[in-house]
Amino acid sequence: MSFLALLLTLIFVLIPLILSKTLRLGLEKDTLIATVRSIIQLFAVGYVLQFIFESENMLYIFLMVTLMIGAATQNARKKGASIKGITWKLVLTFVVIEVLTQGILLGLQITPPTAQYIIPLSGMVIGNSMVLGILFLNRFTSEVASRREETELILSLGGTPKQAIQKSLLASIKASTIPTIESQKTIGLVQLPGMMSGQIIAGADPLKAVMFQLLILFLLLTTAIVTSIMLGFLSYPTKFTERMQMIE
Amino acid sequence: MEKQQAAIYLNSVTYRAGEKEILHEITGTFAKGKITSVIGPSGAGKTTLFRLCNGLLSPDSGRIQIDGRDILSLDPISLRRQVGIVLQQATMLEGSVRDNLALPLQLAGEDLSEEEAARIVQEVGLDTDILDRDSKSLSGGQKQKVSIARTLLNRPQILLLDEITSSLDRVSKQDIEKLILQINREYGTTVIWITHNLEQAKAVADQVWVMMTGEVVEAGTADLLDHPEKEAVKQFVKEEEA
Structure with a gap:
């Protein structure tokens, strides 16, 4: 152009x-x-x-990924303001996602260990994890509020905080993960994904573009479920006191 | 009342919600094996007192002892099993009555047997047919009875009932009154219940606590409501009877 x-x-x-x-x-x-x-x-x-x-210096790649995690945390933490220590919980989630996905990609030599692959893929993973994190935190806050009576009932009967909040937690994990799974069902039918379109426009073989797009899609499935589960299990204890009472 | 005969002993218990003081230096005893009615106008702090005794809240100052042991020395889970509470709203979880009854046992990693399910519903005056009904389809009275049965499955030594008859018809109220007496007599369970109905408070109680604006203004045997000493209690009784 x-x-x-x-x-x-x-x-x-x-x-x-x-x-x-x-x-x-x-x-x-x-x-x-x-x-x-x-x-x-x-x-x-x-x-x-x-x-x-x-x-091709690994230090720069590391700095770039750190910057991405910092920006994603800054963006998502506003939605979890009611959760104590949300900043480090988000940082930990993004770091685990990044290490897990890049560990598999590089460890199994699915992608080469070059900046050209690591940075864009990290961007997609962390970016999606951020959106998922925001979706999860929104849903979790409203689920906890709407199921308060139920949660207190379980506590009053001698349930642990984990037992008491389980329904809110599972509903939030499911609700924030479903859009990722649903969007994959119609992909290619309604619209071509952005990365694949970009590659095709840039002159890549459409089948190669499809293969890369599939890699991204599968990567995002893991990102979605791991983000929600990690944030969920890191966040729910902050809703209770040491005496297993719900925090107002 | 001697402290050692207390199911629950409160010593200068104060509880604040933010800046607002809900309970102010409550001191008193709920006698072991007896039925106590707690009465008083809305906002007196009755429900908060119950939630403190069940460990759903902790006091800002003062001490609570359950059966002679400081509440803070008890594990919250065993405390809540020992001091059962039936909340006013009779919250039902999704699923059948059987699912709801199974809850306290499931929380402890146990299963509810068919015999136990049948026994407990009959004990609270319900037919066994109700076990398979959707819990959300029950009437107010049925929900309260299932709530009591659910709490009883933890075999609590102390049972706190928070205004469980306030929205019920006369027949259901009488059923619950009989049930309270039965639970107390058969198991020796200490029952403490909040009611707005003075006749109920007198009929189904050995002792009465009258609470107003976060304080216990009068406490004694059930007939104190016939001859209250404090002017505020006289006024309250007069208004309630009007």
């Missing part, structure tokens, strides 16, 4: 700006901020990636 062609893509920004102005939707400022931010952020990442790919 030439620079001129890239400039011309700004037409797709002009269209919403004109429509927003005409219909007085008030979206102009946010659209402009989003446009400028995406240009700066993506170019910055592009240059950083170019530098890392060329240097």
Whole structure:
């Protein structure tokens, strides 16, 4: 894509700006901020990636992944503000997911140990884990509130906190994991996944693109279930006191 | 009442919810093997007192002893099995009556036998047909009876009943009253129950506690309601009887 062609893509920004102005939707400022931010952020990442790919230094890869985990934690922690120590719980979850997935990919030599593979795959895994984490924390907070009577009943009968909160925990894990499983059922039928589309546009063999896309999909299944389960089991004890009482 | 005869002994128990003081320096005894009615207007702190005794809450200051042992020295799980509580809302879990009755045993890693299920429903005055019914389809009175049966399956030494008859019709109320007397007489269980009904409080109790604004204003034998000493209690009795 030439620079001129890239400039011309700004037409797709002009269209919403004109429509927003005409219909007085008030979206102009946010659209402009989003446009400028995406240009700066993506170019910055592009240059950083170019530098890392060329240097092939493991330290830079490590720093890049650390940065991703930091950003994902910062984003997700707001949703879990009611959970004590949510920051380190998120960090631990993202680290475990990253080590687990990269451990399998690199250990079994499914992907080569180069920045070109590690960084984009880590980005997808941590990004999805972050979204899953937010979904889980939202659902868990509302489940705990709506099942409060039931939870207290089980405690009052001599149940442990884990027994008392089990239904809320399982319902939240299931609810946050289902969208990932459901979206995989229709993939390729409704829309082509972003990464696969990108590879095809860049001239890759469609079948090779499909194979990589499948790798990502399966990776995200593990990411989804491990994120929800880990966050769930790390979070539920914070809802109780040492005397096994529910915290208001 | 001597401390050693106490099922529950409270010494200067205070509980706050945030800035608000719900219970203020409660001191008193619930006699072992007896039935005590706790009465008082809404907001008196009666339910909070029960939740403290069952260990669902902890006091901010003061001490609670169960059968002579400080509540904090007891494991919360064994405390809650020893001091059973039936909550006002009679919460039913999804599933059948049998599933609900099996809950306390399952929590302890045991199963509810068919004989035990049949025995307990009959004991609380229900037919065994009810075991397979969806718990959500029960009437208010049935739910309360199943709640009592569920708590009884833990074989508690002390049973706390939190306004379990408030939304029931006259016949169901009488059934529950009989059941309370039966549980107390057959098993020697100490029963402490909250009621708004003064007639009930007198009829089904050896002792009465009158609570107002987080304090015990009068306590004694059940006939104290006929001759209250404190002006506030006289006023309360008058209003309730009106």
